Amino acid sequence: xxxxxxxxxxxxxxxxxxxxxxxxxxxxxxxxxxxxxxxxxxxxxxxxxxxxxxxxxxxxxxxxxxxxxxxxxxxxxxxxxxxxxxxxxxxxxxxxxxxxxxxxxxxxxxxxxxxxxxxxxxxxxxxxxxxxxxxxxxxxxxxxxxxxxxxxxxxxxxxxxxxxxxxxxxxxxxxxxxxxxxxxxxxxxxxxxxxxxxxxxxxxxxxxxxxxxxxxxxxxxxxxxxxxxxxxxxxxxxxxxxxxxxxxxxxxxxxxxxxxxxxxxxxxxxxxxxxxxxxxxxxxxxxxxxxxxxxxxxxxxxxxxxxxxxxxxxxxxxxxxxxxxxxxxxxxxxxxxxxxxxxxxxxxxxxxxxxxxxxxxxxxxxxxxxxxxxxxxxxxxxxxxxxxxxxxxxxxxxxxxxxxxxxxxxxxxxxxxxxxxxxxxxxxxxxxxxxxxxxxxxxxxxxxxxxxxxxxxxxxxx
Numbered sequence: 001x002x003x004x005x006x007x008x009x010x011x012x013x014x015x016x017x018x019x020x021x022x023x024x025x026x027x028x029x030x031x032x033x034x035x036x037x038x039x040x041x042x043x044x045x046x047x048x049x050x051x052x053x054x055x056x057x058x059x060x061x062x063x064x065x066x067x068x069x070x071x072x073x074x075x076x077x078x079x080x081x082x083x084x085x086x087x088x089x090x091x092x093x094x095x096x097x098x099x100x101x102x103x104x105x106x107x108x109x110x111x112x113x114x115x116x117x118x119x120x121x122x123x124x125x126x127x128x129x130x131x132x133x134x135x136x137x138x139x140x141x142x143x144x145x146x147x148x149x150x151x152x153x154x155x156x157x158x159x160x161x162x163x164x165x166x167x168x169x170x171x172x173x174x175x176x177x178x179x180x181x182x183x184x185x186x187x188x189x190x191x192x193x194x195x196x197x198x199x200x201x202x203x204x205x206x207x208x209x210x211x212x213x214x215x216x217x218x219x220x221x222x223x224x225x226x227x228x229x230x231x232x233x234x235x236x237x238x239x240x241x242x243x244x245x246x247x248x249x250x251x252x253x254x255x256x257x258x259x260x261x262x263x264x265x266x267x268x269x270x271x272x273x274x275x276x277x278x279x280x281x282x283x284x285x286x287x288x289x290x291x292x293x294x295x296x297x298x299x300x301x302x303x304x305x306x307x308x309x310x311x312x313x314x315x316x317x318x319x320x321x322x323x324x325x326x327x328x329x330x331x332x333x334x335x336x337x338x339x340x341x342x343x344x345x346x347x348x349x350x351x352x353x354x355x356x357x358x359x360x361x362x363x364x365x366x367x368x369x370x371x372x373x374x375x376x377x378x379x380x381x382x383x384x385x386x387x388x389x390x391x392x393x394x395x396x397x398x399x400x401x402x403x404x405x406x407x408x409x410x411x412x413x414x415x416x417x418x419x420x421x422x423x424x425x426x427x428x429x430x431x432x433x434x435x436x437x438x439x440x441x442x443x444x445x446x447x448x449x450x451x452x453x454x455x456x457x458x459x460x461x462x
Contacts, residue, residue: 042449043315048442049103054078054092063311065090065426068304073106074141074289080229082141082290090305091289095439096226097326098387102439105427107288108302112281113162116293119147119276125163128156128268129253131276139277140178140232140290146275148182151253151268158268159190161250164281166197171241173198175249176280176287180231181208183272186215186254188262189237195245203237204260215260222285224328232277238285251279286328286437304432307424316448318422320393322459324441327388387441389460395450402456 051057054077056065067090074082075093078101085091093104115121117139120131128151135148151158164173175189186206191198203223206215212225212233222238241247253273254260278290291298312318391402424445427436451459 043447044449045312045315045445045447046442047444049092049440050100050442052092052101054094054101056090056092060307063307065305065307065311069106070301073300074291075104076228076289080140080227080232082139084141090303093439095326095441096228098439098441100441102326102441103305103427104289104439105305105435106300106303107284107435107437108300108433109282109284109288110299111291111293111297112164112283113279114293114295114297116278116280116291117145117147117276118294119149119160119279123162124279125161126159127161128152128154128158129160129273131160137180137275138230139275140228140230141277146180146277148273149276150270150273153268153270155267156265157252157262158266158273159250159252159262160276160279161192161248162279162281164247164249166241166244166247168244169241172238172283172285173241173247173249174236174238174282174284174286176278176282176290177235177251178228178232178277178290179235179251180233180275180277182274183209183269184253184274185209185256186260187235187274188252188254188260189235190250190252190262191237191239192248192250194248196243197241197245197247198239199242201237201239202262204254204262205233205235206260208233224287226287234287236287249281302432302435303428305426305428307426309423312422312424312447318424318445318447319395319450320391320446320456322389322391322442322444322446322456324387324389324443325436326386326438326441327436328438391451391456391460393446393451393453393456398450398452400451400453400456402453402460405457405460 045059045063047059048057051059067088069088069090071087073085073091075085075091076096077083078094080094080096091104091106092101094100095102095104113123115123118124119126120133124131126149129149130152132148132150135150136144137146137148138144139146149160173191175191177189179187181187185208186204187208188202188204191201193200199219201219201221203217203221204215205212205225207213209231212227212235214223214225217223219239222236224234224236226234228234250262252262253268254262255264255266257266258264278292280291280293282288288300291300389404393400423430425432426443427440428434
């Protein structure tokens with residue numbers, strides 16, 4: 001009887017201590033007392049980024065989430081059009097692959113091409129075509145500014161190109177165009193082999209008047225094509241430079257007769273071509289939000305999106321993360337998905353725990369803990385682009401990870417178990433230098449509860 005009474009009293013104390021009324025904002029509390037000597041109580045915070053329908057979910061507002069971004073930015077909505085978000089407003093964007101609203105972090109990166117929307121400007125070389133400022137249509141941002149580029153009625157190649165000075169070999173180039181085709185079902189993005197800078201990497205897109213797709217990509221370079229609203233299509237391709245010289249990149253119209261080609265001249269039609277919203281170039285390998293440049297290039301500001309440590313007072317340390325997020329194509333340096341900070345067992349406030357992609361080749365997902373100034377990483381698993389289910393858990397002498405329900409690992413060692421209160425950095429590293437390349441769908445945090453990777457695997461498999 002005495003043991004049963006102690007368990008009942010312990011359960012009541014746990015319920016009171018966790019404060020159900022104070023965390024009733026969709027943060028759920030679970031726990032029970034087995035006996036006075038063993039406490040197995042934890043708090044679970046669930047963030048569903050879809051629930052705000054394009055705005056910040058209520059739970060993040062209640063938790064006092066803060067977003068800092070020093071400039072306005074575009075975001076795609078569920079109608080395939082662009083909205084303008086004010087500075088310091090987190091970007092909840094329409095994910096066209098899953099058909100839902102997700103959080104899409106913004107990167108800090110500079111544009112390379114000025115006059116990105118003004119195709120009539122002399123910085124754009126028109127070969128076998130002309131830009132007509134007097135013929136415009138409604139652009140994706142709902143302004144009547146998208147200019148028509150018409151083929152010339154001559155037998156020639158029909159393209160719009162741009163030169164770029166390349167300082168070293170191995171530079172990343174990402175061409176990003178948003179166009180609305182008129183009368184032509186095929187178009188290509190071409191990294192020309194001028195001066196040996198590129199290997200002549202060309203991607204031809206078909207179905208541009210209906211359902212766009214990749215018609216050919218012989219070099220197998222990174223490519224993305226997204227159908228937006230009102231006939232607009234977003235095109236992106238990436239490659240690396242092979243030499244330091246002046247490069248040429250082009251958008252090329254293709255004849256619908258025969259096999260579409262970027263090297264075969266054909267008789268142009270002045271009624272055919274495209275409406276033009278943007279042509280841009282970045283040092284990255286995945287799409288970014290559209291950025292319209294004028295006479296100068298722009299450095300895009302990154303999102304700094306976090307939940308302050310005061311929001312989790314009394315919840316305990318973040319010991320386990322379960323996340324669902326879509327990755328886009330990626331290469332280059334590490335990309336952070338989320339991180340938490342807090343005093344670990346050695347009272348070193350510089351310690352971090354995080355989930356991130358360590359990008360080597362196709363990329364590997366890593367759960368990592370920085371302890372005492374040194375980095376300790378768990379088992380890493382290769383992943384591709386697409387929706388990912390990722391879990392990482394930290395406890396004394398163990399870091400575990402499970403990915404997509406069937407790839408898992410565990411590293412044992414002298415690791416510290418997180419204790420104390422944490423700040424949560426969403427879609428970024430704690431340094432703000434790295435952001436997530438895609439969309440974030442869900443995040444579940446277990447405070448004061450660690451999982452073995454077998455347990456994480458079972459949860460991912462439902």
